[in-house]
Amino acid sequence: MSTDYQQARVALGARLRELRTEAGITVRGLAATCGWAPSKVSKLENGKQTAAVADLDAWAIGVGRPETAVELKGRLAGLESTYRSWRRQLAGGHRAVQDALGAQHERTTVLRGISASVVPGIFQTPEYARAVLSNYAELHGAVRDVEDGVASRMRRQEGLYAREKRYKVLLWESALHVRICPPMVLADQLDRLMSVNGLSTVELGVIPLGADVRIAAGDDFWIHDDRLVIAESWHAEMWLDSPEDIVLYRKVWDALAVGAVTGRDAHRIIARARATLTPV
Template sequence: MTASPSSAAQAAREHLAVRLRDIRRDAGLTGEELARRCGWSPSKRSRIENARTPPSDADVRDWCAACGAADQAPDLVAANRQADQMYVHWKKLHRHGMRRAQDEVLPLYARTRRFRIYCSNVVPGILQTQAYATALLSTIARFQGTPDDAPEAAASRIERSDVLHQGDHRFAFLLEEAVLRYRIGPAETMASQLGYLLAVMALPNVSLGIIPTDAERQMWPLEAFYLFDDRQVSSELLTAAVNVTAPSEVAAYAKAFGEMSKGAVYGPRARALISGAINTLG
């Protein structure tokens, strides 16, 4: 089995720590001397070098400067940021509200040509109506205890959905049937949201599959994940966003998406499931 994304992030931090230790040793410095040059306590140097405390960008630069290796700082800062972005807690990402987090992913959506998106819990953000998005994001903010700017964040999320209609983008969506039944907001919000799914299915660049609850599973249900071309996977956990770029892990998610696609229904059968969910709303 492959390592979990959180353990992969820790492995990246450990690799960075080894590189920093090698730089110190190549400079002929003891740990105590490096700490003195950086103005740190010896314990801080030890925590960084043993990957117990992630260094800041400034810490990396100070370390390299103290070792006479300032030229290596840019690469190490980039590696440090990549490790930090692998596993980002939602409360940190949303500490100033959710609008900023929504805006930050717009460039990623604009440059991606092939989207493969699987959701087992809620309608994917790119397919959400503004009312559904507002209800969902407000609930998230309340649970996390972060600023509730749901209307503004929802507006940004709707702006993101412009890629459905602009440019050369292709979309394959897989939704568990339960997504159609989970009530987000009042009945009219859900009915409008499900109706929008029916409309989106008519787009020539969109494939929308529903995995029936009684389908024989080729893959067990997973956390929601977004596959951007073959470059990156973003997975949404309860407490954190996980970003994976290692080719072997991206390939594993692509394989899972393919396996789950085998149990999905499309076209009229998918429409029937969506319409059935609308009818239960009364």
């Protein structure tokens, strides 16, 4: 969990505790009013659990200060604008998540990104995207509207053909071999990857398995015009716009780019992976 996020969660918990103590209500008393276990009140106050919107409404009413619900939810919104859990995002469906990313892509002229385990969404075929979204949705227990998510992801690829845009993408060679989908789907995906490698808007770098690198692979991330970084982990996305964070992620990208091969060399690595699947 990011330090900034945890600090914000602790600050929200301190405000919740302040409201409770000002009202002269004990932990057990508030828990009884809200129908919770006392441990939930303690976890929320100590920044050990992220509050839901309904929790904040119940808290405000429980301490006799319903008007503070707006303030509390504003604090939560600020917290979640940086740290967006997949569970909460996918509760609204795949299309909402993909459309939010699409809106950022539309605003972006130069996109730098890196992916260690899958072919990036901007290059995916519909079948590959369907497999990726379905598998990760199952992980988080949110399998509805996968098709809408796929459609939104495909619309985002229109930017590949916009002359003013540039896609500078690094891909670890291992991602070319991950069987997150049936072999024929992966074969078609690698064919697609070889075709986009020739687009004037795309600078694709493949980091070979035996490459000398300054740092090891970490979480996938995307830098939008040096104004926003979207970093992904198993449980959340982080949307980071502080200058310090952007400088850090740009340094990581630049360091990894040194170990990548491009152009025909990248094409050969992709073709070699493709040849292991089925006859061309």
